[in-house]
Amino acid sequence: MQLERDMQNLLQDPSFALPYWNFAIGGNKCDICTDDLVGAKSNFEQNLLSPNSVFSRWQVVCEFVEDYQSLGTICNNTASSPIRRNPAGNIDRPMVQRLPEPEDVLLCLEVNLFDTPPFFSNSTESFRNTIEGYSEPSGQYNPTVRSLHNLAHLFLNGTGGQTHVSPNDPIFVLLHTFTDAVFEEWLKRHTTDFNQYPLEDAPIGHNRQYNMVPFWPPVTNIEMFVLAPDHLGYAYDVQWPSRALGSTEMITVAVIAALVLVAMIFMGATCALRRRSRKSEVLQPLLGESYPHYAEDKENTQSV
Numbered sequence: 001m002q003l004e005r006d007m008q009n010l011l012q013d014p015s016f017a018l019p020y021w022n023f024a025i026g027g028n029k030c031d032i033c034t035d036d037l038v039g040a041k042s043n044f045e046q047n048l049l050s051p052n053s054v055f056s057r058w059q060v061v062c063e064f065v066e067d068y069q070s071l072g073t074i075c076n077n078t079a080s081s082p083i084r085r086n087p088a089g090n091i092d093r094p095m096v097q098r099l100p101e102p103e104d105v106l107l108c109l110e111v112n113l114f115d116t117p118p119f120f121s122n123s124t125e126s127f128r129n130t131i132e133g134y135s136e137p138s139g140q141y142n143p144t145v146r147s148l149h150n151l152a153h154l155f156l157n158g159t160g161g162q163t164h165v166s167p168n169d170p171i172f173v174l175l176h177t178f179t180d181a182v183f184e185e186w187l188k189r190h191t192t193d194f195n196q197y198p199l200e201d202a203p204i205g206h207n208r209q210y211n212m213v214p215f216w217p218p219v220t221n222i223e224m225f226v227l228a229p230d231h232l233g234y235a236y237d238v239q240w241p242s243r244a245l246g247s248t249e250m251i252t253v254a255v256i257a258a259l260v261l262v263a264m265i266f267m268g269a270t271c272a273l274r275r276r277s278r279k280s281e282v283l284q285p286l287l288g289e290s291y292p293h294y295a296e297d298k299e300n301t302q303s304v
């Protein structure tokens with residue numbers, strides 16, 4: 001939100017809103033990697049951005065993570081190299097050559113618990129770990145899988161796919177606004193019980209009452225475990241995909257539809273038969289063939 005406000009100030013446009021990148025579109029194309037958006041691929045160098053994009057002139061800062069760790073130095077914001085990006089181009093990892101599928105988002109929204117022990121990247125049936133992308137989209141932990149948020153990062157295959165430098169790629173923000181939109185939708189669809197947020201035992205910075213580092217002013221994790229339109233003053237406009245029916249569901253629907261049709265035919269036929277019999281009852285002569293007619297009656301009386 002601070003970034004959005006900063007950009008509103010820079011642009012002198014209070015209506016500016018951060019967009020999101022719906023990365024759950026499947027396939028191997030980065031739909032926003034065009035020169036009018038976040039930059040197309042260079043025709044000259046496969047890992048770089050097209051010179052027609054403003055972002056081809058952006059430089060990566062804080063690239064030397066080994067130095068920061070081994071020498072204990074702090075990143076001094078020295079620019080070192082251009083942004084690298086080669087979507088779907090990681091030939092060593094075919095699994096990250098495709099974006100998440102729309103269905104993956106739906107499955108992840110169905111995971112009931114926010115988090116489960118050990119509150120880490122190997123948690124299973126945990127919404128937090130599933131949207132993060134260390135589980136099958138349905139929530140089952142699988143160490144070989146990368147999905148959703150993680151898969152979107154790795155798909156970018158370059159600056160945006162390396163944790164310590166990924167914020168240098170402008171896609172970073174759009175990838176995370178969408179991830180936040182999925183979180184928002186999950187909060188909407190599930191009763192939000194604060195107790196599901198780990199009070200302890202999560203990695204440092206991730207417990208319920210811990211501050212979210214490095215945001216300023218300080219804000220705790222639990223303060224953000226709320227519906228954004230009601231408490232934070234923003235909302236997402238997303239068309240969530242609808243769920244395609246599985247084969248068992250399709251058979252169930254077909255059987256129900258067939259039963260309803262048979263019931264309707266039966267009811268229609270019964271009504272028609274009833275109406276017909278009621279009609280013939282109404283038109284029945286008061287004196288049937290078996291009753292003597294008045295004239296005959298009279299004749300009989302006279303002859304006596």
Ligand SMILES: O=C1C=c2cc(C(=O)O)[nH]c2=CC1=O
Pocket residue numbers: 146150151153154160161162163164166167
């Ligand atoms: O920038 C990031 C890069 C990531 C790579 C993975 C992974 O699953 O290997 N996860 C990432 C998260 C990032 O934020």
